[in-house]
Amino acid sequence: MVNILITGGTGYIGSHTAVLLCEAGYNVHIADNFANSDPGVLNRIEQIIGKSIHFSEVDLTSSEDLDLVFKNNTFDAVIHFAGLKSVGESIKEPLKYYNNNISSTMNLLNSMHKHNVDKLVFSSSATVYGECKIVPLEETFPIGQTTNPYATSKFMQELILRDVAFASNLNVVTLRYFNPIGAHTSGLIGENPKGIPNNLCPYITQVLSGKLEMLSVFGDDYETDDGSAIRDYIHVVDLANGHLKAIEKLLQTNSSTSYNAINLGRGIGVSVLEMIKTFENATGRKVPYRVTSRRQGDLPVSYAATDKALNELDFKAERSIEQACRDSWNYQEEFNKTSASKE
Numbered sequence: 001m002v003n004i005l006i007t008g009g010t011g012y013i014g015s016h017t018a019v020l021l022c023e024a025g026y027n028v029h030i031a032d033n034f035a036n037s038d039p040g041v042l043n044r045i046e047q048i049i050g051k052s053i054h055f056s057e058v059d060l061t062s063s064e065d066l067d068l069v070f071k072n073n074t075f076d077a078v079i080h081f082a083g084l085k086s087v088g089e090s091i092k093e094p095l096k097y098y099n100n101n102i103s104s105t106m107n108l109l110n111s112m113h114k115h116n117v118d119k120l121v122f123s124s125s126a127t128v129y130g131e132c133k134i135v136p137l138e139e140t141f142p143i144g145q146t147t148n149p150y151a152t153s154k155f156m157q158e159l160i161l162r163d164v165a166f167a168s169n170l171n172v173v174t175l176r177y178f179n180p181i182g183a184h185t186s187g188l189i190g191e192n193p194k195g196i197p198n199n200l201c202p203y204i205t206q207v208l209s210g211k212l213e214m215l216s217v218f219g220d221d222y223e224t225d226d227g228s229a230i231r232d233y234i235h236v237v238d239l240a241n242g243h244l245k246a247i248e249k250l251l252q253t254n255s256s257t258s259y260n261a262i263n264l265g266r267g268i269g270v271s272v273l274e275m276i277k278t279f280e281n282a283t284g285r286k287v288p289y290r291v292t293s294r295r296q297g298d299l300p301v302s303y304a305a306t307d308k309a310l311n312e313l314d315f316k317a318e319r320s321i322e323q324a325c326r327d328s329w330n331y332q333e334e335f336n337k338t339s340a341s342k343e
């Protein structure tokens, strides 16, 4: 049995990855402090996989607490999701982001080193490409022209991991996600941000369910076909599958490459107005929206070059954005039912 530690495993991408790894026969141990997730996710993961899952409630910024998890368990590899991820909050509270995200990764690396765990999949983001205007975005492009402390903290973590990997026996696959959307088809797990969502898809599903009144489309004066900004939306289950492939590669590897950054996207750009249409077609409901000014820091166009993921991980996203919209809406409806029955 191969033992995998998943930090941040009750979060949006972490929970879907935990499910896929369990279904593939891995022994998964989740470490999380529920900073941006709900403890009920653990039960829902267990419902999907039909067995119990190992869990430690731990804040990764406490090196002692984290090290106890390593002391009391055996791990072959780690997938590191845990971290704060709100762009807006990071601009207001940069120290919180640097303290949390950098110290968590440092503590994890120290514990991995101490306990001889030498395989790591790191949750990074296309945000590290920053203001790069050339698309599709290739992994060889320079990174670090970042526009907010969240993005800079991801960039800094990538640099730290690269340096440590070159200087030790640590093997790292860094996955740069584009825009994850959708949910597990069961409707049991999905994206459930605390407070008002910042991201497009959870905002749309909350408008569709009547929780929020209207979507603001941030800008229709970009140089794109319909004037709205373009992103590379990828189904979260596809994204989770990318992690499974990365773990498999690390476990097989006698690779000479100790640090490898790989994009996970569909390689297809979709505009905000196209996303609204797709949601409307998938759900049979209208999305009320108004066009407002551009959001500060937003890029006109961002989508992934996907050749590296295909060549090195044998990864290709399989699910359409229509399916992702259906799954997001299904999750939102299930979530609303559960919340209503609790009231």
Ligand code: WQD
Binding pocket: 085, 087, 125, 126, 127, 178, 179, 180, 198, 199, 200, 201, 203, 215, 216, 217, 218, 219, 229, 230, 231, 272, 295, 298
């Ligand atoms: C998508 C498009 C908005 C909300 C961010 C982070 C990135 C990653 C994913 C990781 C943009 C437009 C949005 C709304 C809108 N995070 N939009 N109205 O900005 O591409 O990426 O999330 O953890 O690091 O930067 O994603 O979903 O916020 O926006 O018009 O209410 O939708 O302008 O064009 P983004 P997003």
